[in-house]
Amino acid sequence: MTTTIALSRPFDRTWVLGAIRQIEADFQRSSDTHLIPLPVPGFPGIDLYLKDESSHPTGSLKHRLARSLFLYALCNGWLREGSTVVEASSGSTAISEAYFARLIGLPFIAVMPAATSTEKVAAIEFQGGRCHLVEDAMAIYSESQRLAEEFGGHYMDQFTYAERATDWRSNNNIAESIFEQMRLERYPVPSWLISSAGTGGTVATLGRYVRYRARPTRVCAADPERSVFFDHYVSRAPGLCLQEGSRIEGIGRPRVEASFLPAVIDAMVQVPDVWSIAAMYELSARLGRTVGASTGTNLVATLACMAQMRANGEAGSVVTLLCDSGQRYGHTYYSEDWLERAGLNCPQERAAVAATLDSGEIAEALSASWRLAGELASAP
Incomplete structure (x- = not known):
């Protein structure tokens, strides 16, 4: 006697296929996100680009x-x-x-x-x-x-599931998109790709893709202060845990997540929150529109990568992510009252970020407060 096992009811299969088609159709209606060059006077010979993920239909990476x-x-x-x-x-x-x-x-x-x-x-x-x-x-x-x-x-x-759900080999993932958009630039193969980690999925995609395509590009992960990712990268200890969550929304975690893969990361920077906010404000002023605090975290980590390149006499390009718009944070990062309560008012830090961008010299207060690991451990 033959037993037949129904793996899926017909109406389920029809619905699932229809749902997949709707999602794929939505993708076809959406164009790729922009790659924005940002002039950085203090780093001649190093070109900085921002991958603007805020232009997605839902406004973020x-x-x-x-x-x-x-x-x-x-x-x-x-x-x-x-x-x-x-x-x-x-x-x-x-x-x-x-x-x-x-x-x-x-x-x-x-x-x-x-x-x-x-x-x-x-x-x-x-x-x-x-x-x-x-x-x-x-x-x-x-x-x-x-x-x-x-x-x-x-x-x-x-x-x-972030690191395994994304097709890191192709299918227009963020890494493939960056390399395609960089094809006609002065330095088409970036020296560094920089991304903060929330789940770790984006950093995993970047790290895996550059290895899969045999690129010399290095990948740097940025981490806020109330997060275990940096310490896990250094120690590989799996049980790290914090009792408080990150103040930089969308990135940093109080525990080590399964999607965070330190082995595909070449360097890490842990950024104090006040410097993330300062960089957020300064970048917003230079772009003429607001960005979120995680983009500020990315910019500070990018400065560490660029400083190492400058110290080594290396020319090239670096790409980081503009994660989302500052419009989502009117009651937090863009509120003076909230910043005051959080102890994150940052006029001096913002001035220091501006001076760093314009001079190429990392502000002493910043270099004394960030934490560097991996290939950046000996950076200025």
């Missing part, structure tokens, strides 16, 4: 990740028609996932730290999602799993 996570979940059979999608997120990933959930007709719940900016909460709700706020940043994981089980849905778990 996390749009790429959310698309990949949904396709990964659909192709693995984890999502069904009517499934409730749950995610642990400090905001930007949740905004993007809410967008894709609404696109394919699924309810969405974001489990977020209570300190998440009100602008991000509003953006999630605008996309049709629901926000579930928790006081303890470490509780977002267990609470997400609990809600997924309660509603019979699926916990997307970006912190586990």
Whole structure:
């Protein structure tokens, strides 16, 4: 007697294929993000570019990740028609996932730290999602799993699946896009790619891609002060944990995440939050539009890479990420009252960042406060 096992009901398969088609159609409607050159007078012979991920339909770098996570979940059979999608997120990933959930007709719940900016909460709700706020940043994981089980849905778990859901070999991932856009520049192969780490998925994509394509490009990860990634990179200790979460939304983690792969990273910079905010303000002034604090973190780490190149007499290009717009942070990073309460007012630091960009000399206060590891450990 032959036993036939039905792996998927016909209407499930039809719905899944239709959902994948909707997501792919959305991708075809979207153009690539811009690569913006930024003049840096203090570093002649070194060209700096910003990959502007704020121009995605949901306004941040996390749009790429959310698309990949949904396709990964659909192709693995984890999502069904009517499934409730749950995610642990400090905001930007949740905004993007809410967008894709609404696109394919699924309810969405974001489990977020209570300190998440009100602008991000509003953006999630605008996309049709629901926000579930928790006081303890470490509780977002267990609470997400609990809600997924309660509603019979699926916990997307970006912190586990970010590095494996993204196709790092091709398919217009962010690394491939950068190299394609750099083809006609003065230095088409970047000396450094710099990205902050939230899940670690973007840094993993960059690191894997340059190895896969046999590029000499080095990859630097930027980390805020309330995060374990830098110390994990140095020690490889898996059990590192902090009781407080990052103040730079979207990056840094209080525990080591599965998607953070230190072996594909050539260097790391841990940036004090006050310098991230200072760089955010100075870069916003030079671009003529606001950026988020994680982009400030990226810029400070980029300065470390450029300083090493300058010290070594090396010409070339560096590319970092403009993660999102400052419009999402009107009640936090762009609020004088909030900065005062957080102890992050930074007029002196901002002046020092400006002087560094214009002179090429790293401000003494900055070099005394950042932490460098990997190939940057001996940088100025």
